[in-house]
Amino acid sequence: xxxxxxxxxxxxxxxxxxxxxxxxxxxxxxxxxxxxxxxxxxxxxxxxxxxxxxxxxxxxxxxxxxxxxxxxxxxxxxxxxxxxxxxxx
Numbered sequence: 001x002x003x004x005x006x007x008x009x010x011x012x013x014x015x016x017x018x019x020x021x022x023x024x025x026x027x028x029x030x031x032x033x034x035x036x037x038x039x040x041x042x043x044x045x046x047x048x049x050x051x052x053x054x055x056x057x058x059x060x061x062x063x064x065x066x067x068x069x070x071x072x073x074x075x076x077x078x079x080x081x082x083x084x085x086x087x088x089x
Contacts, residue, residue, distance in 0.1 A: 005026045005027060006019075006023065009063050009065075010063075010067060010069055010070055011070050011071075011072055011075075013072075020053050020060070023056065024049050025049050027052055028045060028048045028049045032045060032048070
């Protein structure tokens with residue numbers, strides 16, 4: 001999985017449209033191999049991002065869990081701590 005794509009499910013507050021689109025963009029970049037597509041491929045690239053975002057929205061709305069929602073601030077702090085330990089060398 002691409003390191004820049006973060007889990008979006010079961011957070012309070014729920015994932016924003018910007019977060020869903022950013023994850024979709026990273027996914028399409030990863031599978032296409034393009035950071036920025038050429039003009040010839042731009043329309044197909046942008047259409048793919050929108051389709052992936054739509055699928056992600058549908059998925060997030062459809063998922064169910066009995067686990068309590070995670071706190072974004074706590075998860076972000078834990079990620080920063082892991083990163084600090086990992087790159088402290």
